[in-house]
Amino acid sequence: GAVVSQHPSWxxxxxxxxxxxxxxxxxxxxxxxxxxxxxxxxxxMLMATSNEGSKATYEQGVEKDKFLINHASLTLSTLTVxxxxxEDSSFYICSxxxxxxxxxxxxxxxxxxxxx
Amino acid sequence: SQQGEExxxxxxxxxxxxxxxNCSYKTSINNLQWYRQNSGRGLVHLILIRSNEREKHSGxxxxxxxxxxxxxxxxxxxSRAADTASYFCATGAITSGTYKYIFGxxxxxxxxx
Numbered sequence: 001g002a003v004v005s006q007h008p009s010w011x012x013x014x015x016x017x018x019x020x021x022x023x024x025x026x027x028x029x030x031x032x033x034x035x036x037x038x039x040x041x042x043x044x045m046l047m048a049t050s051n052e053g054s055k056a057t058y059e060q061g062v063e064k065d066k067f068l069i070n071h072a073s074l075t076l077s078t079l080t081v082x083x084x085x086x087e088d089s090s091f092y093i094c095s096x097x098x099x100x101x102x103x104x105x106x107x108x109x110x111x112x113x114x115x116x
Numbered sequence: 117s118q119q120g121e122e123x124x125x126x127x128x129x130x131x132x133x134x135x136x137x138n139c140s141y142k143t144s145i146n147n148l149q150w151y152r153q154n155s156g157r158g159l160v161h162l163i164l165i166r167s168n169e170r171e172k173h174s175g176x177x178x179x180x181x182x183x184x185x186x187x188x189x190x191x192x193x194x195s196r197a198a199d200t201a202s203y204f205c206a207t208g209a210i211t212s213g214t215y216k217y218i219f220g221x222x223x224x225x226x227x228x229x
Contacts, residue, residue: 034216043204044159044219057214093158095217105208105217107151109158 002028004096006108013084013115021079021111023094029074030096034105035067038091050077084115120205120220128226135192137223139205140185147208148181149217150190152201159204162190197229 003026013019023033032051036044048064050056050071058064068080077096081088093110120141129135139148150162163179165172165188172179178191192199205220 032214036219041224043222046216046218049214049216057212091156097215107159107161112156 002026002096002098002104002106004030004094004106004108006092006094006111008111009109010112011114013113015085015115016083018080018082019084019113021081021092021094021113023077023079023096023108025075025096025098025106028096028098028106030077030098031074032097033071033077034095034097035069035077035079036093036095038093038110044093047079081113084113086115089113089115120207120218122203122205122220122223124223125221126224126226128228129195131195131197131227131229133195135195135199135225135227137190137203137225138187139189139220140187141205141207141220142186143209145183145207145209146215148179148188149206149208150177150179150188151204151206151219153204153222154201162203192225195225195227197227200225200227 005024007022035047038044046059047062048056048058050069052071052074056069071077091110095105095107097105120139122139147166149164151159165179165181176193181188202222202224204222206217208217
């Protein structure tokens with residue numbers, strides 16, 4: 001099956017710094033990528049949808065200036081958490097959709113962010 | 117936005133028993149998927165059921181979909197300790213012009229050996 005990777009798998013940063021998380025589709029071209037956030041013992045909340053070469057669409061309540069998303073190529077999307085604060089500590093999961101498939105959406109393994 | 121509500125929120129059963137989890141959603145969907153997530157780990161895809169399907173099986177898993185009631189159920193038969201995990205439904209639908217999957221609240225299953 002299609003593989004989506006994320007890097008790093010975990011990261012610890014200091015409050016006020018920025019952190020970049022990468023999401024890659026390894027064996028297919030992802031025209032659309034999605035970013036989710038999951039707090040402990042909660043469900044996944046969709047943050048934003050990004051299409052290659054265009055601006056991301058953010059869900060209601062998600063600050064686009066704080067969570068910068070770039071989908072510059074068909075195999076890479078990045079999420080940058082700017083000026084991170086402890087409340088941004090969470091599990092961030094990306095998913096990617098093959099341009100040919102409507103239903104298939106492949107999830108990355110997630111990135112654990114801890115802001116101290 | 118949260119599309120699906122799952123119940124129960126938590127379920128504890130003995131090994132060998134069956135576990136049933138339910139998912140209800142609010143709007144029309146194209147398909148519904150079930151995922152498993154072990155603590156602190158990524159998602160594992162279990163089953164996809166399309167809106168024109170009523171039931172699907174995969175090994176010890178059985179999924180039903182009732183679009184008239186906007187609900188789905190996941191049945192795990194002959195549960196094992198290794199089935200201990202959180203289970204989420206995710207509904208697929210076009211929202212604001214984009215096909216998206218929105219996750220339910222999840223059920224935490226604990227299977228006691």
